[in-house]
Amino acid sequence: MGNIVDRRKNNKGKSTGNRQKFLRRVEDQIKKAIPDIMSQESIKDAGTGGSVSVPIKGIDEPSFHHQPGSGRKYLVRPGNDRFNEGDRIPKPEGEGKGGGGRGKGSNSPEITQDEFTVVLSREEFLKYFFDDLALPNLLKKFMDSTYTFSYKRAGYTKDSVPSRLNIKSSFQQSLARQIALKGAYEKKLKALMLQLEGVAEEEERMLLEVEIEKVARQARTIPFFEDVDLRYNNFEQVPTPVTSAVMFCIMDVSGSMGQHEKDIAKRFFTLLYLFLTRQYKNVELVFIRHHTEAKEVDEEEFFNSRESGGTVVAPSLKLMHKIRRERYDDSWNVYCCQASDGDVWSREDAVNCRRLLRELILPSVQYMAYIEINRNSEGDLWQAYKEVCDEINFSMRRIQEVNQIWPVFRGLFRKRDELNAV
Amino acid sequence: MNKKETYKSLFCNPNWDYPTLEAADEVTERIGREYLKLKTYSNQIEIVTSEQMLDAYSLIGLPTSYPHWKFGKDFVMNQNNYSKGRMGLSYEMVINSNPCISYNMENNSTCMMLLVIAHACQGHNAFFANNYMFLDWTSADSIVDYMVFAREYIMACEEEWGEDEVEQVLDACHALMNHGVDRYKKPSKRSARQENERLRKLTSIRHENVNELWRTLPSLRQGVEESRKHKKFPQEPEENLLYFIEKFSPTLPDWKREIVRIVRKVAQYYYPQSATKVMNEGFASFVHYHIINKMYDEGWVNDGFMLEFIKSHSSVLYQPEYNSKYFSGLNPYTLGFNIFMDIKRICLDPTPEDRLWFPNLIGKHWLDEVHYAMENFRDDSFILQYLSPKVIRDMKIFAITDDESKKEYEINAIHNERGYKRIREQLSQQYDRANWVPNIQVTGLDLHATNKLTLTHSLYNDRKLEPEETRKTLEQLRSLWGFPVEILTRNKLGVNEQSFVCR
Numbered sequence: 001m002g003n004i005v006d007r008r009k010n011n012k013g014k015s016t017g018n019r020q021k022f023l024r025r026v027e028d029q030i031k032k033a034i035p036d037i038m039s040q041e042s043i044k045d046a047g048t049g050g051s052v053s054v055p056i057k058g059i060d061e062p063s064f065h066h067q068p069g070s071g072r073k074y075l076v077r078p079g080n081d082r083f084n085e086g087d088r089i090p091k092p093e094g095e096g097k098g099g100g101g102r103g104k105g106s107n108s109p110e111i112t113q114d115e116f117t118v119v120l121s122r123e124e125f126l127k128y129f130f131d132d133l134a135l136p137n138l139l140k141k142f143m144d145s146t147y148t149f150s151y152k153r154a155g156y157t158k159d160s161v162p163s164r165l166n167i168k169s170s171f172q173q174s175l176a177r178q179i180a181l182k183g184a185y186e187k188k189l190k191a192l193m194l195q196l197e198g199v200a201e202e203e204e205r206m207l208l209e210v211e212i213e214k215v216a217r218q219a220r221t222i223p224f225f226e227d228v229d230l231r232y233n234n235f236e237q238v239p240t241p242v243t244s245a246v247m248f249c250i251m252d253v254s255g256s257m258g259q260h261e262k263d264i265a266k267r268f269f270t271l272l273y274l275f276l277t278r279q280y281k282n283v284e285l286v287f288i289r290h291h292t293e294a295k296e297v298d299e300e301e302f303f304n305s306r307e308s309g310g311t312v313v314a315p316s317l318k319l320m321h322k323i324r325r326e327r328y329d330d331s332w333n334v335y336c337c338q339a340s341d342g343d344v345w346s347r348e349d350a351v352n353c354r355r356l357l358r359e360l361i362l363p364s365v366q367y368m369a370y371i372e373i374n375r376n377s378e379g380d381l382w383q384a385y386k387e388v389c390d391e392i393n394f395s396m397r398r399i400q401e402v403n404q405i406w407p408v409f410r411g412l413f414r415k416r417d418e419l420n421a422v
Numbered sequence: 423m424n425k426k427e428t429y430k431s432l433f434c435n436p437n438w439d440y441p442t443l444e445a446a447d448e449v450t451e452r453i454g455r456e457y458l459k460l461k462t463y464s465n466q467i468e469i470v471t472s473e474q475m476l477d478a479y480s481l482i483g484l485p486t487s488y489p490h491w492k493f494g495k496d497f498v499m500n501q502n503n504y505s506k507g508r509m510g511l512s513y514e515m516v517i518n519s520n521p522c523i524s525y526n527m528e529n530n531s532t533c534m535m536l537l538v539i540a541h542a543c544q545g546h547n548a549f550f551a552n553n554y555m556f557l558d559w560t561s562a563d564s565i566v567d568y569m570v571f572a573r574e575y576i577m578a579c580e581e582e583w584g585e586d587e588v589e590q591v592l593d594a595c596h597a598l599m600n601h602g603v604d605r606y607k608k609p610s611k612r613s614a615r616q617e618n619e620r621l622r623k624l625t626s627i628r629h630e631n632v633n634e635l636w637r638t639l640p641s642l643r644q645g646v647e648e649s650r651k652h653k654k655f656p657q658e659p660e661e662n663l664l665y666f667i668e669k670f671s672p673t674l675p676d677w678k679r680e681i682v683r684i685v686r687k688v689a690q691y692y693y694p695q696s697a698t699k700v701m702n703e704g705f706a707s708f709v710h711y712h713i714i715n716k717m718y719d720e721g722w723v724n725d726g727f728m729l730e731f732i733k734s735h736s737s738v739l740y741q742p743e744y745n746s747k748y749f750s751g752l753n754p755y756t757l758g759f760n761i762f763m764d765i766k767r768i769c770l771d772p773t774p775e776d777r778l779w780f781p782n783l784i785g786k787h788w789l790d791e792v793h794y795a796m797e798n799f800r801d802d803s804f805i806l807q808y809l810s811p812k813v814i815r816d817m818k819i820f821a822i823t824d825d826e827s828k829k830e831y832e833i834n835a836i837h838n839e840r841g842y843k844r845i846r847e848q849l850s851q852q853y854d855r856a857n858w859v860p861n862i863q864v865t866g867l868d869l870h871a872t873n874k875l876t877l878t879h880s881l882y883n884d885r886k887l888e889p890e891e892t893r894k895t896l897e898q899l900r901s902l903w904g905f906p907v908e909i910l911t912r913n914k915l916g917v918n919e920q921s922f923v924c925r
Contacts, residue, residue, distance in 0.1 A: 002447045002451065002464060002465030002466060002467055002521075002543060003464070003465065003466045003467070003521065004440065004443050004444060004447065004466075004467045004468075004469075005466060005467065005468045005469070006440075006468075006469045007468045007469055007470045007471075007474060007525075008469055008470065008471050008474070008528055010474070014474070014477035014481075015476070015477045015480055015481075015493065015494060015497040017489050017494075018480065018489055018490065018491065018492075018493040018494030018497060019494040019497055019498060020494070021489060021490065021491040021494050021585075021589075022491040022492075022494030022495045022497075022498060023494070024491070025491045025494075025495075059495065060891075060894060061492060061596060061597070062597050062891045062894035062895040062898065063596075063597050063598070063599070063600055063891065063895055064598075064600070064601065064859075064860050064862055064879075064887060064891070064892055064895050064909075065600075065858070065859070065860060065887070065888055065891060066858070066860055066885040066886065066887065066888065067885065067886045067887060067888040067889070068888070069826060070826055070884070070885050070886040071826055071881070071882075071883045071884030071885030071886065072823065072824065072825045072826065072883040072884055072885070073823070073824040073825075073883065073885070074821065074822070074823055074824075074834075074848045074851060074852065074883070075821070075822040075823075075824060075848075075852070076752065076819055076820070076821050076822075076845060076848055076849045076852055077744035077752075077819070077820055077821075077822065078741055078743060078744060078752060078817045078818060078819050079741070079742075079743025079744050079745070079746075079817070079818050080744070080818040080819070080820040080836055080837065081743070081745075081818070083820055083833045083836060084833065084836060085833060085834065085835060085836050085838070085840065085841060086832070086833065086834075087832070087833040088830040088831065088832055088833075089822075089830055089831045089832075089833070090829065090830050090831075091824075091829060091830060091831060117502065118498055119498075119501075119502065
């Protein structure tokens with residue numbers, strides 16, 4: 001009699017380890033493919049579920065084997081329907097591996113698959129995507145700066161402000177004190193009464209009665225609350241990680257920004273967004289677009305509606321600052337990225353922007369990135385920002401083509417890391 | 423209700439249950455033993471899900487294996503193909519071990535379950551337990567334990583020497599895996615007593631035949647003889663490259679040597695499987711066909727069950743014709759099954775033609791002859807011995823020559839009187855290992871200066887080595903050997919046609 005075992009309940013991941021080994025083996029290829037995927041695919045839903053297939057060039061498992069087509073091969077086939085001994089059949093044109101080489105009988109193990117795709121889960125994809133970026137140092141920095149303090153109840157204290165008075169425990173204290181004091185007076189009173197009964201002389205009786213009167217009054221007038229009764233709620237400061245971040249996207253939508261520039265900007269914003277969603281539980285987006293005036297819009301409008309006109313940048317920075325102050329307190333990590341073609345209305349505007357940046361924005365944000373999508377020369381804004389580019393939480397880059405986003409994105413963070421190291 | 427009725431109602435319910443499998447195992451086992459006289463290992467039937475079957479696929483039919491990316495790659499590939507519907511999973515997979523482990527897919531119907539239990543747990547099991555290739559080259563008792571050892575050993579190496587280093591060794595070994603197989607037994611080492619005995623005899627013979635005259639010969643020649651002897655190493659060519667490396671690599675550290683040994687053992691374990699594909703599947707099909715029919719005759723199953731069985735059976739044995747779009751070579755199930763069935767037919771009901779072709783089979787009991795064939799052959803010899811004109815005619819087999827130097831294929835034999843023999847030889851050759859594994863042997867090792875290893879590839883049907891792959895494989899060999907390696911392709915006249923060197 002055989003033994004029957006139901007294996008279905010066993011764990012299924014028997015090949016997980018080997019799959020990981022294989023992924024490590026093709027890591028370079030996967031990483032190389034990521035910029036292509038990013039620039040081809042719609043990245044809008046990059047943060048959501050689903051999977052990504054990465055084409056993998058057949059990785060070699062070389063062995064000694066015969067060259068297909070060389071020498072003489074003797075084949076045997078079933079189902080002869082037309083041939084007679086001695087018949088000749090022309091070989092198919094372009095004879096390489098095809099024709100006779102294919103289907104050489106099912107016992108020949110020479111099945112080579114040149115290319116196949118690895119399907120990465122979203123998690124795995126993002127891991128590869130960010131692995132290079134989240135340098136240890138940077139990560140640490142992130143962790144450090146994402147703490148805030150919250151107050152947590154921690155017992156009672158005798159000394160604090162009235163607003164934190166804990167009535168219940170104060171009253172308990174008071175009751176205890178009242179009972180204790182009352183008991184003591186009562187005992188005293190009883191003793192005095194006994195004494196009174198045994199005294200005959202009038203004068204002494206008078207004195208005792210006065211005494212009794214006094215103690216009885218004391219017993220009646222035990223104060224309801226005294227300072228010693230009061231108990232206040234105690235709070236301790238506890239560091240808690242911040243799980244929310246807000247990302248401001250500021251984009252120039254003036255006439256000088258074409259579809260191409262917008263496309264690049266969009267991809268850049270998406271990348272930063274992806275990065276933030278990996279770091280924080282909750283990421284909010286605020287879109288501010290500006291031409292001559294700044295306006296908060298939703299994502300759809302931000303990327304899609306067309307505007308024209310001149311460019312004034314400073315109002316958008318002011319608007320951003322205003323929104324931040326109104327809606328996001330210190331517990332939020334603030335990120336800001338600005339995309340522009342670098343054109344500004346006037347030198348004065350650029351100088352204004354620099355001032356705003358230095359005085360209002362940079363002190364309050366975790367990080368600000370400025371990208372200039374400009375095919376020719378450095379724009380005015382670039383010139384102006386250059387002076388603040390030494391700030392730790394600011395960096396700026398120039399991009400010309402879609403496929404430059406990835407390196408630039410990496411560069412942004414790398415730069416920051418280098419600065420930290422100094 | 424008696425037992426037969428109970429079992430019948432179990433077997434005829436398309437949804438199986440634990441008792442169904444137990445009953446199936448019991449009945450097939452009894453029929454196999456009593457009717458087909460099968461000697462088998464005990465069975466361990468495991469029910470698995472499709473994911474687990476994919477795992478089993480990537481480990482090439484072993485319950486466990488050492489960790490390596492290759493298995494991960496196969497897994498990813500199979501998973502892709504399976505999830506895209508390009509590949510179906512087989513109904514069962516069976517492991518040559520004792521007890522004989524077989525994996526059965528959970529979504530098989532009851533009929534399929536019976537079929538695969540008869541096929542794998544009786545057919546394949548009996549084949550593993552009786553065929554000489556498996557008895558000679560594998561040890562079913564210890565393979566699972568050995569793989570557990572291999573896994574642990576390689577994981578310990580990874581721990582100690584780093585995953586990259588271990589991976590590199592394994593990569594190199596895998597490249598040579600096809601050349602890590604012994605096809606002929608090496609003489610076993612003499613024991614100390616035997617060796618002493620031999621030396622004693624040798625000395626006494628010398629004493630008896632001593633002749634003073636020999637001393638007068640100049641001693642110089644002796645020196646030349648000595649050095650010539652030393653120059654030639656190995657004295658006999660060695661076809662098992664992994665064995666040669668394991669034994670003679672000058673600088674390989676011990677732990678790497680052990681890894682080479684592990685891969686060599688695994689390669690050896692697979693060797694009989696690759697050499698008996700047609701026989702193995704053919705015999706297993708022969709067994710399930712007989713067992714299920716016997717069950718029907720004995721009344722264990724009803725007509726509906728048989729219809730489903732016949733449908734599954736014939737789709738397993740379907741042989742697309744050469745010009746069909748489903749054609750992918752000869753179906754080993756079909757070929758093997760047909761040959762085994764024909765052995766039975768010849769024994770029971772020979773025609774004059776059979777008397778001419780198979781005089782040995784005439785008048786014998788069919789079961790004895792089937793057992794004899796199953797036990798003592800492998801694919802190439804089996805076909806050469808038993809492929810009958812009737813099978814060739816039935817399958818309309820024909821033979822083609824594909825010569826590199828000619829512009830046309832030539833049909834050199836069809837299913838007629840003149841062609842039978844040639845087809846038989848040609849088909850047998852197709853299943854010869856030499857047809858797909860180039861014949862490469864270690865022929866030289868320069869022990870004096872460079873430790874250079876020389877391999878010789880002997881041409882088979884003038885088929886050359888694929889240059890690109892050969893170079894890459896040679897690099898792997900170089901990394902294992904630690905010194906330069908070269909490979910020379912020799913034709914029949916001993917002339918070099920190709921040569922590759924990796925310094």
